[in-house]
Amino acid sequence: MAENKGAANKNQAYAISDIAGTRRLYAGWADTYDADTTEGMGYVAHEVVADLAAEFLDKGVPVLDLACGTGMLGTELRQRGFSTIDGLDLSPEMLAKAEALGVYRKLGELDMTQAYDIEDASVAALTCCGIFGPSVIGPEHLVHLAPPMKSGARAVISINGKGYEERPFEDALEALFDDGLFREIYRGFNDYLPKEDIDALYVVLERF
Ligand SMILES: C[S@@+](CC[C@H](N)C(=O)[O-])C[C@H]1O[C@@H](n2cnc3c(N)ncnc32)[C@H](O)[C@@H]1O
Numbered sequence: 447m448a449e450n451k452g453a454a455n456k457n458q459a460y461a462i463s464d465i466a467g468t469r470r471l472y473a474g475w476a477d478t479y480d481a482d483t484t485e486g487m488g489y490v491a492h493e494v495v496a497d498l499a500a501e502f503l504d505k506g507v508p509v510l511d512l513a514c515g516t517g518m519l520g521t522e523l524r525q526r527g528f529s530t531i532d533g534l535d536l537s538p539e540m541l542a543k544a545e546a547l548g549v550y551r552k553l554g555e556l557d558m559t560q561a562y563d564i565e566d567a568s569v570a571a572l573t574c575c576g577i578f579g580p581s582v583i584g585p586e587h588l589v590h591l592a593p594p595m596k597s598g599a600r601a602v603i604s605i606n607g608k609g610y611e612e613r614p615f616e617d618a619l620e621a622l623f624d625d626g627l628f629r630e631i632y633r634g635f636n637d638y639l640p641k642e643d644i645d646a647l648y649v650v651l652e653r654f
Contacts, residue, residue, distance in 0.1 A: 452482025453642060460580045460608070465536070465557060468582050472515075472537035479516050479540070488641035491604045494648055495575040496522030498602045502631055502650045507570035508532060508551070510594075513558060513577035517544030523573070524549045534562075558583050564594035572601040578615070579606025579646075585618030592627040595653040600631060606638060607645040619649065626654050 455475050462468050475482070483489035496519060503509065505527050511519055514533030523531050531549060534556035535541050541553050556562060559582065572595060577583045591601055605615050622628045631650040638646035 450486045451478065452486035455482065456487065462581055465559060465582065469537055473539045476516060476537065476539035476543050480518060487639045489639055490637050491576050491646055492519040492522050494636050495519055495573055495602050495604055496526055498632065498648055498650055499523060499573055500526040502602065503571045503600050509571040509573060510569045512572060512574040514544050515540045515576065517547045517549060519573060519575045520544060520549040521547060558587055558590060562590055562594050566593050567596045569594045570596055570599050572599065574601065574603045576604060578603060579609030580612055585613050585615045588618045588622060592653065597653055599653045601651045603649050604638065605647040605649065607647065610647050628653055
Protein backbone atom coordinates (compact mmCIF):
# COMPACT_ATOMS: atom_id res chain seq x y z
CA MET A 447 0.00 0.00 0.00
CA ALA A 448 1.30 3.50 -0.79
CA GLU A 449 2.56 5.47 2.20
CA ASN A 450 0.30 8.45 2.97
CA LYS A 451 1.75 11.95 2.53
CA GLY A 452 1.81 12.60 6.27
CA ALA A 453 3.78 9.44 6.97
CA ALA A 454 6.21 10.29 4.13
CA ASN A 455 6.76 13.77 5.61
CA LYS A 456 7.11 12.31 9.10
CA ASN A 457 9.77 9.86 7.90
CA GLN A 458 11.55 12.70 6.13
CA ALA A 459 11.43 14.75 9.35
CA TYR A 460 12.98 11.83 11.27
CA ALA A 461 15.79 11.62 8.71
CA ILE A 462 16.64 15.33 8.61
CA SER A 463 19.46 16.54 10.82
CA ASP A 464 19.87 20.14 9.74
CA ILE A 465 17.93 23.36 10.19
CA ALA A 466 17.75 24.34 6.52
CA GLY A 467 16.24 20.97 5.63
CA THR A 468 13.76 21.24 8.52
CA ARG A 469 12.64 24.68 7.34
CA ARG A 470 12.12 23.36 3.80
CA LEU A 471 10.16 20.35 5.03
CA TYR A 472 7.70 22.38 7.11
CA ALA A 473 7.39 25.12 4.46
CA GLY A 474 6.04 22.45 2.13
CA TRP A 475 3.94 20.69 4.78
CA ALA A 476 2.14 23.59 6.52
CA ASP A 477 -0.97 23.54 4.30
CA THR A 478 -1.80 19.88 4.94
CA TYR A 479 0.00 19.27 8.26
CA ASP A 480 -3.11 19.19 10.50
CA ALA A 481 -5.07 16.68 8.40
CA ASP A 482 -1.98 14.59 7.54
CA THR A 483 -1.07 14.17 11.20
CA THR A 484 -4.49 13.83 12.87
CA GLU A 485 -6.60 12.05 10.25
CA GLY A 486 -3.64 10.42 8.48
CA MET A 487 -1.62 9.18 11.46
CA GLY A 488 -3.97 9.58 14.42
CA TYR A 489 -1.77 12.27 16.05
CA VAL A 490 -2.99 12.97 19.60
CA ALA A 491 0.05 14.51 21.31
CA HIS A 492 -1.49 18.00 21.32
CA GLU A 493 -4.53 16.62 23.18
CA VAL A 494 -2.44 14.66 25.69
CA VAL A 495 -0.19 17.68 26.36
CA ALA A 496 -3.22 19.96 26.73
CA ASP A 497 -4.82 17.55 29.22
CA LEU A 498 -1.58 17.48 31.26
CA ALA A 499 -1.31 21.27 31.03
CA ALA A 500 -4.85 21.60 32.38
CA GLU A 501 -3.91 19.31 35.26
CA PHE A 502 -0.45 20.62 36.12
CA LEU A 503 -0.02 24.20 34.83
CA ASP A 504 -1.38 27.46 36.22
CA LYS A 505 -4.12 28.67 33.84
CA GLY A 506 -3.81 32.20 35.19
CA VAL A 507 -0.34 32.88 33.72
CA PRO A 508 0.83 33.20 30.10
CA VAL A 509 1.85 29.88 28.53
CA LEU A 510 4.68 29.72 26.03
CA ASP A 511 4.04 27.02 23.40
CA LEU A 512 7.45 26.09 21.96
CA ALA A 513 7.51 24.59 18.45
CA CYS A 514 3.85 25.59 18.24
CA GLY A 515 3.61 24.69 14.56
CA THR A 516 0.18 25.34 13.08
CA GLY A 517 -1.26 25.92 16.54
CA MET A 518 -3.21 22.73 17.20
CA LEU A 519 -2.00 22.72 20.82
CA GLY A 520 -2.92 26.40 21.24
CA THR A 521 -6.47 25.58 20.23
CA GLU A 522 -6.61 22.71 22.72
CA LEU A 523 -5.18 24.90 25.50
CA ARG A 524 -7.74 27.61 24.80
CA GLN A 525 -10.54 25.03 24.98
CA ARG A 526 -9.25 24.01 28.43
CA GLY A 527 -9.35 27.54 29.82
CA PHE A 528 -5.88 28.96 29.11
CA SER A 529 -6.43 32.56 28.03
CA THR A 530 -2.94 33.87 27.27
CA ILE A 531 -0.86 31.72 24.95
CA ASP A 532 2.30 32.74 23.10
CA GLY A 533 3.95 30.62 20.42
CA LEU A 534 7.42 30.21 18.92
CA ASP A 535 8.53 28.03 16.03
CA LEU A 536 11.28 27.67 13.43
CA SER A 537 8.98 27.78 10.41
CA PRO A 538 7.34 31.01 9.21
CA GLU A 539 4.87 28.96 7.16
CA MET A 540 3.73 26.95 10.19
CA LEU A 541 3.54 30.16 12.25
CA ALA A 542 1.30 31.76 9.61
CA LYS A 543 -1.20 28.93 10.14
CA ALA A 544 -1.08 29.45 13.90
CA GLU A 545 -1.58 33.20 13.46
CA ALA A 546 -4.71 32.61 11.40
CA LEU A 547 -6.32 30.69 14.27
CA GLY A 548 -6.39 33.79 16.48
CA VAL A 549 -5.66 31.84 19.68
CA TYR A 550 -2.10 33.09 20.27
CA ARG A 551 -1.30 36.49 21.81
CA LYS A 552 2.18 36.70 20.27
CA LEU A 553 4.02 34.51 17.78
CA GLY A 554 7.64 34.54 16.66
CA GLU A 555 10.53 32.58 15.23
CA LEU A 556 12.96 30.63 17.39
CA ASP A 557 15.50 27.87 16.73
CA MET A 558 15.47 25.35 19.56
CA THR A 559 18.93 24.02 18.66
CA GLN A 560 20.38 27.30 20.01
CA ALA A 561 20.13 28.96 23.43
CA TYR A 562 16.72 30.64 23.28
CA ASP A 563 16.59 34.37 22.64
CA ILE A 564 14.19 34.84 25.58
CA GLU A 565 14.81 36.86 28.76
CA ASP A 566 16.09 34.69 31.62
CA ALA A 567 13.50 33.68 34.24
CA SER A 568 10.62 35.26 32.30
CA VAL A 569 8.44 32.27 31.34
CA ALA A 570 5.76 31.22 33.85
CA ALA A 571 4.47 28.10 32.04
CA LEU A 572 5.62 26.20 28.96
CA THR A 573 4.40 23.51 26.60
CA CYS A 574 6.43 21.75 23.93
CA CYS A 575 4.73 19.12 21.86
CA GLY A 576 5.82 16.97 18.94
CA ILE A 577 9.42 18.09 18.57
CA PHE A 578 11.74 16.23 21.00
CA GLY A 579 12.38 12.90 19.30
CA PRO A 580 14.33 11.22 16.54
CA SER A 581 14.95 14.27 14.36
CA VAL A 582 16.69 17.60 14.70
CA ILE A 583 15.73 18.32 18.33
CA GLY A 584 17.39 15.73 20.55
CA PRO A 585 18.30 15.11 24.18
CA GLU A 586 21.17 17.60 24.03
CA HIS A 587 18.63 20.40 23.49
CA LEU A 588 16.54 19.75 26.61
CA VAL A 589 18.85 21.94 28.67
CA HIS A 590 17.79 25.03 26.66
CA LEU A 591 14.41 24.85 28.40
CA ALA A 592 15.88 25.96 31.73
CA PRO A 593 17.21 29.54 31.50
CA PRO A 594 14.00 31.28 30.33
CA MET A 595 11.81 29.63 32.98
CA LYS A 596 10.97 31.28 36.29
CA SER A 597 11.64 29.41 39.50
CA GLY A 598 8.55 27.26 40.15
CA ALA A 599 7.37 27.43 36.52
CA ARG A 600 6.30 24.16 34.94
CA ALA A 601 6.78 22.68 31.47
CA VAL A 602 4.79 19.90 29.78
CA ILE A 603 6.80 18.20 27.05
CA SER A 604 6.43 15.18 24.80
CA ILE A 605 9.30 12.93 23.76
CA ASN A 606 8.50 10.80 20.71
CA GLY A 607 8.87 7.14 21.70
CA LYS A 608 11.01 6.25 18.68
CA GLY A 609 13.42 9.02 19.61
CA TYR A 610 13.29 7.97 23.26
CA GLU A 611 14.36 4.44 22.32
CA GLU A 612 17.12 5.52 19.96
CA ARG A 613 18.68 8.47 21.81
CA PRO A 614 19.82 9.12 25.40
CA PHE A 615 16.80 11.19 26.48
CA GLU A 616 16.71 9.44 29.85
CA ASP A 617 20.32 10.44 30.57
CA ALA A 618 19.57 14.03 29.55
CA LEU A 619 16.53 14.16 31.84
CA GLU A 620 18.59 12.73 34.71
CA ALA A 621 21.22 15.42 34.09
CA LEU A 622 18.55 18.13 34.38
CA PHE A 623 17.56 16.72 37.77
CA ASP A 624 21.14 16.08 38.98
CA ASP A 625 22.18 19.59 37.99
CA GLY A 626 19.35 21.05 40.05
CA LEU A 627 17.58 22.67 37.08
CA PHE A 628 14.27 20.81 37.27
CA ARG A 629 12.35 18.31 39.33
CA GLU A 630 9.95 15.84 37.77
CA ILE A 631 6.29 16.31 38.62
CA TYR A 632 4.83 13.67 36.29
CA ARG A 633 5.87 11.12 33.67
CA GLY A 634 3.89 8.64 31.65
CA PHE A 635 3.77 6.93 28.28
CA ASN A 636 0.69 7.54 26.17
CA ASP A 637 -0.44 7.51 22.55
CA TYR A 638 1.32 9.78 20.05
CA LEU A 639 0.88 8.56 16.47
CA PRO A 640 -1.24 5.46 17.09
CA LYS A 641 -1.81 4.66 13.41
CA GLU A 642 1.99 4.51 13.06
CA ASP A 643 2.40 2.51 16.30
CA ILE A 644 4.43 5.29 17.92
CA ASP A 645 3.83 6.34 21.52
CA ALA A 646 5.53 9.08 23.54
CA LEU A 647 6.87 9.81 26.97
CA TYR A 648 5.05 12.81 28.42
CA VAL A 649 6.87 14.66 31.20
CA VAL A 650 5.95 17.57 33.47
CA LEU A 651 9.01 19.42 34.77
CA GLU A 652 9.19 22.12 37.43
CA ARG A 653 12.02 24.64 37.42
CA PHE A 654 14.01 24.99 40.64
C1 LIG B 1 5.80 17.79 14.37
S1 LIG B 1 5.58 19.54 14.40
C2 LIG B 1 4.70 19.81 15.94
C3 LIG B 1 3.93 21.10 15.91
C4 LIG B 1 2.97 21.29 17.07
N1 LIG B 1 3.63 21.45 18.32
C5 LIG B 1 1.98 20.15 17.13
O1 LIG B 1 1.98 19.43 18.13
O2 LIG B 1 1.22 19.99 16.16
C6 LIG B 1 7.19 20.12 14.76
C7 LIG B 1 7.31 21.63 14.77
O3 LIG B 1 8.61 21.97 15.24
C8 LIG B 1 9.13 22.99 14.46
N2 LIG B 1 10.60 22.91 14.52
C9 LIG B 1 11.40 22.05 13.87
N3 LIG B 1 12.68 22.29 14.18
C10 LIG B 1 12.67 23.33 15.03
C11 LIG B 1 13.68 24.08 15.69
N4 LIG B 1 14.97 23.80 15.51
N5 LIG B 1 13.32 25.08 16.51
C12 LIG B 1 12.01 25.39 16.69
N6 LIG B 1 11.00 24.73 16.09
C13 LIG B 1 11.34 23.73 15.26
C14 LIG B 1 8.57 22.77 13.07
O4 LIG B 1 8.61 23.96 12.30
C15 LIG B 1 7.18 22.28 13.38
O5 LIG B 1 6.26 23.35 13.44
